[in-house]
Amino acid sequence: KELGIDVPFAAFNGGILANPDGSVMARHCVDRRAVDAALSLFARHPVAIWLFADDQWYLTNPDTQYLGKELDALGYGYVQVDDFGPYLDRVDKIVATCADFDLLAQLEKQLSQQIKGQALAARSQNYYLDVTALLANKGDALAELAGHLGVPLAQAAVLGDGGNDVAMFRRAGLSIAMGQADASVKAHADHVTASNREQGVADAIDALILPRAPHTR
Known part of the structure; x- marks a missing residue:
C-alpha cells in the first residue's frame, strides 16, 4: 500500500502470485517429500528453522541472530509454535538461517541433490537458505x-x-x-x-x- 503497487506481484520466490489487494492468483506449495527431507537435514545442524504457511511466519525458537532483520523486512511478526506438524502439507517456504555461511552453502548443495525434481534449495542471502516449490523460482x-x-x-x-x-x-x-x-x-x-x-x-x-x-x- 505504501508503495502504491497497482500490478500483480510475486512472493516466496514466485511460490505465490498475488493481486495488488493481496488476493492470490496462483500458489505453489513445497512438495511434502521435500519438506520432510529439509526439516530432517536442518534438524541435524545448528541452524534456525522458519516455516511460512497460511500467510504466517512460524518458528519454534525465536533465539536467532537474524530474527530482527527478518522482522524489519517483513513488517509483521512471527508465530511461535511447539512444532511444525500441522502445516507440513501447505508450506510456501522453509528458511534455514545461521551466521555460518559456509555451512549454509554446504547444506544448499546437499539438499539440492536430495530434493532434486521435488523442490528447490537456494540461498537468498549468505545467511538464508530457502526451500521452495519447483515452480517457485x-x-x-x-x-x-x-x-x-x-x-x-x-x-x-x-x-x-x-x-x-x-x-x-x-x-x-x-x-x-x-x-x-x-x-x-x-x-x-x-x-x-x-x-x-x-x-x-x-x-x-x-x-x-x-x-x-x-x-x-
Whole structure:
C-alpha cells in the first residue's frame, strides 16, 4: 500500500502470485517429500528453522541472530509454535538461517541433490537458505508476471543480489546485479550496479533502464 503497487506481484520466490489487494492468483506449495527431507537435514545442524504457511511466519525458537532483520523486512511478526506438524502439507517456504555461511552453502548443495525434481534449495542471502516449490523460482515468476502484463521478456529488466535471482537473470532481457552480490551472482548479470547502501537501484534505473525504455509523447 505504501508503495502504491497497482500490478500483480510475486512472493516466496514466485511460490505465490498475488493481486495488488493481496488476493492470490496462483500458489505453489513445497512438495511434502521435500519438506520432510529439509526439516530432517536442518534438524541435524545448528541452524534456525522458519516455516511460512497460511500467510504466517512460524518458528519454534525465536533465539536467532537474524530474527530482527527478518522482522524489519517483513513488517509483521512471527508465530511461535511447539512444532511444525500441522502445516507440513501447505508450506510456501522453509528458511534455514545461521551466521555460518559456509555451512549454509554446504547444506544448499546437499539438499539440492536430495530434493532434486521435488523442490528447490537456494540461498537468498549468505545467511538464508530457502526451500521452495519447483515452480517457485524467480525465472518462472518473472515469465508469468510479464505474460500477465503483456510485456515481452526481452523488454523486462530485473535487479537482484542473491543466488535465487540468477533464475530471473537468465530470462530477462536486461539483468543487473547489486554491488553487494557475490561474484558468482554477478557473473550471471549483464551489468553490476552499486550496493543497496549506495543507492544502487536508483543508479541502475537512471543509467541502465530508463535509457532503454520506450518514450512516448
